[in-house]
Amino acid sequence: MEKFISHTGTGVPLRRSNVDTDQIIPAVYLKRVTRSGFEDGLFSAWRSDPEFVLNQEAFKKGTVLVAGPDFGTGSSREHAVWALQNYGFKAVISSRFADIFRGNSLKGGLLTVIIPQDEVEKLWAKIESEPTTEITVDLDSRTVTYADVSLNFELDDYTRWRLMEGLDDIGLTLAQSDSIDAFESKRSTLKPATLPIRA
């Protein structure tokens, strides 16, 4: 995974709450067996509308999505994270994220940043009036800064360290193989197994 330390880019205001993963990428786009190429499905239903924010010239180069509360509800599809990344987004800012989406984003290196809703409103107003406003999301200091505003956000130390080092979880866990072996040696024999097959 690529290291994430700090990112500066312009914002895209998405004034909607409850943006579910079927809006981020509909199921018909999930048939691919690769991790790339999902950008064409991103917000596909809304992109046919010329007024949609991603179709507005001022926001075409944005890399920081600023969304309403409860972003990423619904399905566990990690394709939603890939679609945002494939399109070019590096970070998503919202006042609330759905649990699975947030877990997927932080595993995959898309930084999801939580700030209060009133701060989201102010950020929307700023980037709508001045779309070239640069937003910096800095993991080292755990801050979002734009214009003369600086906001702290919370992210646990472990996740921050993993993202800043670009470490993948599987490698970290496999270093704990002895603990897994030890757990399995004591595991209850009452638990079911799928093999051998019983009819």
Next chain:
Amino acid sequence: MGKTLAEKIWAEHIVRSAEGEPDLLYIDLHLIHEVTSPQAFDGLRLTGRKVRRPDLTIATEDHNVPTLDILKPIADPVSKLQVDTLRNNCKEFGVRLHSLGDVDQGVVHVVGPQLGVTQPGMTIVCGDSHTSTHGAFGAIAFGIGTSEVEHVLATQTLSSRRPKTMAINVNGKLKPGVTAKDLILAIIAKIGTGGGQGYILEYRGEAIRELSMEGRMTVCNMSIEAGARAGLIAPDQKTFDYIKGKPHAPEDFESAVAYWSTLFTDADAKFDVEVEIDGDALEPFVTWGTNPGQGLPLSANVPSPSDFSSETDQVAAKNALEYMGLTPGTPLKEVKIDTVFLGSCTNGRIEDLRAAADIVKGKKIASTLRMLVVPGSERVRQQAMSEGLDKVFADAGAEWRNAGCSMCLGMNPDQLAVGERSASTSNRNFEGRQGKGGRTHLVSPQVAAATALRGTLSSPADL
């Protein structure tokens, strides 16, 4: 102080915990399907890793598969490639797979319980958010993304922080005609689509104890629609009876029951949050909007954005009404339906099909609509056919299909057309969920059946 059920199960599965780090949690069962696994298997191949425990892993084909002509090659080449990829991956890595045509093919969350591999006290994951279904057996079960699928394949563990706990106490008894689906829709409407974020829900109280295992699965299934990754119900005699005789039921059943009987929330345990629901007061419920929290009793009228207090909710309601093509003040029972979908991991089990068949038996569905009946698994389909339910539905004018996720998510050819309106026993009424431009009202199987007969949203009491 005592522990909640979720805390007990979590603690039993900790492989390693360290200050400031997520717990490393052992996973007892990993369910796989074609859509969220190909990139995970690719990852294993790239790194030369194996599936650590193929004997705790099981796969089926459900999300994108057709429900007609299932023994012919899949017509959509992209779907076919995805299914072929699953078949090749399972073969290469030694994973058990139930393919189209096999009696245990079907929606992954119907297949686990029917095989008896879903049992109390387990940790169960799947690359699908409705994995919460298995919580009905007193298991911690939750959906994961593809990166985590790869992690579980390689290590049989997950790195995760324990969610907080929330009790949903459903007091009293549900009235006749009020179902598990109405109950969970009412719970979601009460706590909101984000209300459960960060929590494991435990459903408790008399009304929950009274539910059948199928009903409990319906309730736990939709925990995710309230924002909770997992929801569970303490096991009891109904749970044990359900598992007994299933292919993978424990051989030493008595010892298993002795262990399962320890799985309850201690009397002095404390939940982080408790929510009270008055079960007696509930009525058949239906959604009017584009998220599962936008629901009302079927006897109500379409709301107006001004009925909501926060600006966010007002905007959401306005957008939803516009998308749904509904006018505030219209009685929900006057909303005309084009398609009725009976099926899904929420309501595609045998009890659901029986309940709907009871209502349509000897009658004809309205000439203005179509009704799709999609059993949750091939085993459910065969059971239903042995009871003659396929004939009941066909005689009423409904289409009897093969098993799969089907119109729940519109990934296979079973989709709504632009502007088409459904009454659906599935779990999500998101914009375009059942097909681009399609409009979804979530309902129980009983309401679906009554709606099919009358042509407008209806409960059996309206017949």
